[in-house]
Amino acid sequence: MEVFLDAFEGxxxxxxxxxxxxxxxxxxxxxxxxxxxxxxxxxxxxxxxLELAAExxxxxxxxxxxxxxxxxxRSAEIEAEEGDPRAExxxxxxxxxxxxxxxxDLDQLPRNGRxxxxxxxxxxxxxxxxxxxxxSLEEVLMSMAEVMRRNDLFESHQVTREVxxxxxxxxxxxxxxxxxxxxxxxxxxxxxxxxxxxxxxxxAILELVKESLIELVQNEPxxxxxxxxxxxxxxxxxxxxEPE
Numbered sequence: 001m002e003v004f005l006d007a008f009e010g011x012x013x014x015x016x017x018x019x020x021x022x023x024x025x026x027x028x029x030x031x032x033x034x035x036x037x038x039x040x041x042x043x044x045x046x047x048x049x050l051e052l053a054a055e056x057x058x059x060x061x062x063x064x065x066x067x068x069x070x071x072x073x074r075s076a077e078i079e080a081e082e083g084d085p086r087a088e089x090x091x092x093x094x095x096x097x098x099x100x101x102x103x104x105d106l107d108q109l110p111r112n113g114r115x116x117x118x119x120x121x122x123x124x125x126x127x128x129x130x131x132x133x134x135x136s137l138e139e140v141l142m143s144m145a146e147v148m149r150r151n152d153l154f155e156s157h158q159v160t161r162e163v164x165x166x167x168x169x170x171x172x173x174x175x176x177x178x179x180x181x182x183x184x185x186x187x188x189x190x191x192x193x194x195x196x197x198x199x200x201x202x203x204a205i206l207e208l209v210k211e212s213l214i215e216l217v218q219n220e221p222x223x224x225x226x227x228x229x230x231x232x233x234x235x236x237x238x239x240x241x242e243p244e
Contacts, residue, residue: 008138011059012096014041017138019093021222026093029086031070035063040145047148047195062089135216135225143185143225144202151191151198169204177214177229185216185225 008014018037019026042060069085084090110116177183188205189198205227208214215230 011038011056012093013100014038014056015059015089016093016097016100021142026097027090029090031063031067031086035067037145038063040149041141044141044145044148047199135218136221139218139222139225140185140216147186147189147191147198147202148195150186151189151195166200166203166207169200170208173201173204173208174213174229177227180229180231182217182226182228185227188227 008017015034015038018024018034019029024030024034039060042056045056066085066089074082173188176188185205189201191198193201205214209216212230214227217226217228218224
C-alpha cells in the first residue's frame with residue numbers, strides 16, 4: 001500500500017500535476033476547481049485507508065483558506081493592500097516547477113546501464129513496433145478518483161452483497177478480460193456495489209499488475225486507461241480502441 005505515497009512527491013507535486021493535466025495557466029489558477037480535484041485525491045487516499053502525510057492536510061487547509069478569501073467581497077482598498085490571495089501559492093508552485101524541471105533535465109542525461117544497450121538481434125528478425133505510452137501511477141490514481149466520484153451517484157441505492165475477497169475479485173477481473181481485447185479501466189468497476197466494492201476491485205487490479213497477469217496501457221499521456229491480459233505478444237504494435 002505504500003506505493004500510493006510514492007505516487008506524488010508531495011502536495012505541490014500533486015497540484016502541479018492537476019494544473020499540467022488541464023493546461024491551466026499557473027498565474028491564473030481556478031482555485032475552486034483545483035481545490036475540488038485536490039480533495040478528491042485526499043478522499044481517495046482515505047477510502048483506501050492510507051494515512052496521509054501531514055503536509056497534504058496542510059495544503060488542503062491552505063487551499064480552503066484561499067478559496068474562502070476569494071469568495072468574500074473586498075473593497076478596492078483592501079484588495080490593493082492584500083493583493084491576490086493566490087500569490088504565495090503561485091510563487092511556491094513556480095519555484096517547485098523550476099526545481100522539478102531541472103531534476104527532469106538531469107535525469108534525461110545519458111546514463112550508463114540505463115540508456116545504453118548492446119544490440120543482439122539480427123537485422124532480418126527486427127520488427128517495427130510501436131511503444132505504447134507508459135501508464136503512470138498518477139494517471140491510475142486520477143482514474144480511480146473519477147470512479148469514486150461516479151460511485152457517489154449510487155450511494156443511496158446500494159445493494160447489500162456478500163463481501164468478496166481480493167483474490168475472488170482478481171478471478172472476476174480476469175474473466176472480464178478473457179476475450180483478449182482492451183477493456184476501459186473504468187468499466188471494470190460496478191458503481192452500484194458502493195465504495196467497498198470499488199476499493200476491492202482496485203486492489204485486485206493492482207495485485208494482477210504486480211503479478212504480471214494484466215497490464216495497463218494508454219495511446220498517449222492523459223488518454224483513457226485500458227486494461228488487457230498480459231501475453232507474450234503484449235509488446236506488439238497493438239492499440240486500445242476508444243470506447244464507442
